[in-house]
Amino acid sequence: MYTQMERWVCFSIGFVFLTSGIIKLIVSDFKTIFTNLGLPFPELTLFLIAFIEIACGMLITARMYIKQAAPPLILIMLGAIFLTKLPILSNGGLLSFAFEARLDIVMLILLLIIWRNNRVLS
Numbered sequence: 001m002y003t004q005m006e007r008w009v010c011f012s013i014g015f016v017f018l019t020s021g022i023i024k025l026i027v028s029d030f031k032t033i034f035t036n037l038g039l040p041f042p043e044l045t046l047f048l049i050a051f052i053e054i055a056c057g058m059l060i061t062a063r064m065y066i067k068q069a070a071p072p073l074i075l076i077m078l079g080a081i082f083l084t085k086l087p088i089l090s091n092g093g094l095l096s097f098a099f100e101a102r103l104d105i106v107m108l109i110l111l112l113i114i115w116r117n118n119r120v121l122s
Helices: 004-026 029-036 042-061 066-092 094-100 102-116
Strands: none
Touching (some): 004 042, 004 066
16 A cells, blocks of 8 residues: 555656656757767667656556666666766866756655665555
8 A cells, every 4th residue: 555655756756757758759959969978879779768768657657567667767867867967077066966966866766765665566
């Protein structure tokens, strides 16, 4: 049985990843962003990340298969922090990094909590 807080956490995580995945597919600027990151096959990588965000976001929103849906999103968040936010730390300083990475860090923490919390997973 889920508590209200657990439901809101799952809904919030799902909302962020669903909107993020859909926007990645709709807005063409993301192709340029992924190309500039130096990722192999940037358009395919963009599509796969968007698909994973949408699919796993839907599963977490529905509170289904959380144990399987959270790890791919955790890896995406770690990649986002490593590839897009850590360079800000060296160029803009700690405060700029903290500001730019705030959503990524919060999402990473919430994903780890729902992945590890047995009550949410059962």
